[in-house]
Amino acid sequence: MTATTLFEKIWQAHEVVAETADTPAIMYIDLHLTHEVTSPQAYTVLRQRGLKVRRTDRTLATLDRSTPTDADQLFGKVPIRIESAANQIRELEKNCAEFGVELLGIHDPNRGIVHIIGPELGATQPGQTIVCGDSHTSTHGAFGALAFGIGTTEVGHVLATQCLLQRKAKTLAVNVEGTLPRGVTAKDLVLAIIRRLGVSGGTGSVIEYRGSTIRALSMEERMTVCNMSIEAGARAGLIAPDQTTFDYLKGRARAPTGAAWDGAVARWRTLVTDPGAHFDAEISIDAGTLAPMITYGTNPGMSVALGEAIPAAGDAVYAKALAYMGLTAGQQMLGQKINEVFLGSCTNGRLSDLEQAAAMLRGRKVAPGVRFLVVPGSHQIKLAAEAAGLDRVFKDAGAEWREAGCSMCLGMNGDLVAKGAYCVSTSNRNFEGRQGIGARTLLASPIMAVAAAITGAVADPRALLA
Amino acid sequence: MEPIRTIRSRTVVLSSTNIDTDQIMPARFLTTTTREGLGKHLFADWRYDAAGQPIAEFVLNKPEAAGCQILVAGRNIGCGSSREHAPWGLYDYGFRAVISSEIADIFRNNSLKNGLLPIEVDAETHAWLLANPGVELSVDLQTRTVTLPTGKSVSFAVEAFARYCLLNGVDETGYLLSQEAAIRAYETRHEA
Ligand code: SF4
Numbered sequence: 001m002t003a004t005t006l007f008e009k010i011w012q013a014h015e016v017v018a019e020t021a022d023t024p025a026i027m028y029i030d031l032h033l034t035h036e037v038t039s040p041q042a043y044t045v046l047r048q049r050g051l052k053v054r055r056t057d058r059t060l061a062t063l064d065r066s067t068p069t070d071a072d073q074l075f076g077k078v079p080i081r082i083e084s085a086a087n088q089i090r091e092l093e094k095n096c097a098e099f100g101v102e103l104l105g106i107h108d109p110n111r112g113i114v115h116i117i118g119p120e121l122g123a124t125q126p127g128q129t130i131v132c133g134d135s136h137t138s139t140h141g142a143f144g145a146l147a148f149g150i151g152t153t154e155v156g157h158v159l160a161t162q163c164l165l166q167r168k169a170k171t172l173a174v175n176v177e178g179t180l181p182r183g184v185t186a187k188d189l190v191l192a193i194i195r196r197l198g199v200s201g202g203t204g205s206v207i208e209y210r211g212s213t214i215r216a217l218s219m220e221e222r223m224t225v226c227n228m229s230i231e232a233g234a235r236a237g238l239i240a241p242d243q244t245t246f247d248y249l250k251g252r253a254r255a256p257t258g259a260a261w262d263g264a265v266a267r268w269r270t271l272v273t274d275p276g277a278h279f280d281a282e283i284s285i286d287a288g289t290l291a292p293m294i295t296y297g298t299n300p301g302m303s304v305a306l307g308e309a310i311p312a313a314g315d316a317v318y319a320k321a322l323a324y325m326g327l328t329a330g331q332q333m334l335g336q337k338i339n340e341v342f343l344g345s346c347t348n349g350r351l352s353d354l355e356q357a358a359a360m361l362r363g364r365k366v367a368p369g370v371r372f373l374v375v376p377g378s379h380q381i382k383l384a385a386e387a388a389g390l391d392r393v394f395k396d397a398g399a400e401w402r403e404a405g406c407s408m409c410l411g412m413n414g415d416l417v418a419k420g421a422y423c424v425s426t427s428n429r430n431f432e433g434r435q436g437i438g439a440r441t442l443l444a445s446p447i448m449a450v451a452a453a454i455t456g457a458v459a460d461p462r463a464l465l466a
Numbered sequence: 467m468e469p470i471r472t473i474r475s476r477t478v479v480l481s482s483t484n485i486d487t488d489q490i491m492p493a494r495f496l497t498t499t500t501r502e503g504l505g506k507h508l509f510a511d512w513r514y515d516a517a518g519q520p521i522a523e524f525v526l527n528k529p530e531a532a533g534c535q536i537l538v539a540g541r542n543i544g545c546g547s548s549r550e551h552a553p554w555g556l557y558d559y560g561f562r563a564v565i566s567s568e569i570a571d572i573f574r575n576n577s578l579k580n581g582l583l584p585i586e587v588d589a590e591t592h593a594w595l596l597a598n599p600g601v602e603l604s605v606d607l608q609t610r611t612v613t614l615p616t617g618k619s620v621s622f623a624v625e626a627f628a629r630y631c632l633l634n635g636v637d638e639t640g641y642l643l644s645q646e647a648a649i650r651a652y653e654t655r656h657e658a
Pocket of ligand 1: 410
């Protein structure tokens with residue numbers, strides 16, 4: 001038998017019809033996650049054609065993007081300020097009711113960002129195919145699931161047939177060896193990987209993250225890494241499941257139990273790339289050489305390690321990006337004044353992110369004039385954080401503690417960065433206008449976000465570690 | 467869907483590299499629940515000032531851009547968010563093809579499903595197109611070629627099935643529905 005990659009194993013197990021020169025493969029989808037923004041037009045098509053949702057048992061909906069993080073608006077004490085956002089929420093509620101799709105809605109204790117609740121509920125499992133009308137579906141690859149983003153037309157395909165038309169992707173191995181230095185997080189690692197690959201270096205490929213550094217990461221850290229695979233242009237990111245994965249899933253609401261659990265784990269253990277399997281491309285990274293990273297430009301590949309100067313201007317496009325950011329080539333990011341801080345998103349809005357941030361913030365204050373917004377990734381994370389008293393740490397320091405959602409990651413719900421303001425953000429995209437018109441986003445880890453909040457400038461989190 | 471065979475049009479050039487879908491269609495316009503009418507928001511933050519007035523220097527606001535159906539963009543157009551609102555907006559505005567040297571995966575896929583032809587050309591042709599805005603091109607999907615005004619023809623790749631669907635106005639949902647027997651057989655095999 002030829003040695004195969006993890007990607008090929010999952011691919012083969014989901015081929016309903018194999019691909020030919022003339023036709024793409026028909027691939028079966030195990031789990032379809034949906035939300036308010038990229039689904040309404042798909043339901044319209046279903047309705048027009050008189051179709052049903054084929055597998056309501058494999059479809060899960062939640063509200064995360066247009067949804068307010070302000071409790072009064074969320075729970076109806078005051079009307080939702082943005083009328084079109086309110087309408088989109090009502091539309092999803094109506095569609096789910098009509099088509100029999102399970103919705104983790106406003107009052108559901110399991111509501112949250114779609115890529116956070118899948119794993120949290122144990123719905124995300126190794127070896128599955130998972131899709132969602134959202135590019136950060138790559139997050140679920142942390143469990144050894146083949147998970148990728150699709151458009152709304154494809155959301156309609158999956159609702160109607162549970163299948164997608166797909167051409168096989170190329171494979172790219174990212175090998176990371178060594179120990180991450182103190183104060184260097186999974187976020188810094190993935191920013192370094194994206195810088196190395198470039199924002200289109202992964203186009204057409206599924207990345208498999210491998211090596212001792214990856215094996216040593218927790219599930220939450222692995223999700224941070226896989227989440228940003230798309231920022232290198234990759235279709236998906238994958239990490240082979242192991243004991244860390246099984247320990248995370250065991251006992252979760254939708255994970256198998258009893259004999260079914262044992263059978264599942266036995267199957268999941270086979271989900272590894274065979275020794276000697278061929279990847280279309282490979283890169284290697286030495287974790288020991290990495291430092292905390294921060295972006296300075298308008299795509300996630302434009303980052304520096306703390307201490308490095310912003311590279312000299314390349315072409316006109318590069319110059320335009322720096323002009324948008326109000327930064328100059330040769331400048332250090334350390335000491336750059338900032339106005340806002342956002343801690344949250346499907347990249348870094350999980351409990352361990354909040355714990356690390358709170359540990360650094362405890363007993364300290366947010367710098368005067370700095371707005372610090374803390375948004376848990378799910379309602380369960382919010383409850384767990386509150387049970388541990390983390391909300392008090394944030395509030396006592398002067399931060400805002402919000403309800404779960406995507407919030408300022410993409411600013412659809414009215415949580416926006418002011419025009420021209422610098423925002424250190426733990427999210428995944430620093431595109432022009434992503435956090436608000438004219439907003440200047442600096443992507444960084446949760447502890448770097450806290451260091452910035454405390455000092456009012458880009459600061460080295462290593463100096464503040466307990 | 468309307469079949470596409472040929473497109474004959476002058477080009478509009480946006481030479482920035484890595485034009486992400488947040489630029490093509492900013493998030494605040496994603497609260498819509500229909501596909502229609504997004505053309506007016508296309509490139510909104512580059513196209514309009516704070517008062518909502520067109521910015522004269524932006525290419526789409528120049529008189530020569532009127533009626534152009536082909537957008538030539540810098541390398542790696544369509545990266546970022548999977549929002550199909552980006553190709554919906556481009557189509558609604560009037561574009562029928564996007565040409566670059568590299569096109570991001572999800573955007574390419576979404577475009578093909580909406581009658582917007584994503585065309586990847588070699589770096590040399592791309593550089594020429596960027597340097598010569600407004601030239602008249604003819605695109606033939608049947609032969610998979612773009613013909614430049616210089617008479618030069620360059621070929622491009624399109625996934626075979628997507629091309630078939632575009633040429634014949636076939637919709638993929640219908641094709642997938644016709645595979646019901648195979649889907650059922652798969653489910654029986656895997657859920658026994
Ligand atoms: S947190 Fe941001 S990147 Fe993640 S799903 Fe929400 S909007 Fe998308």
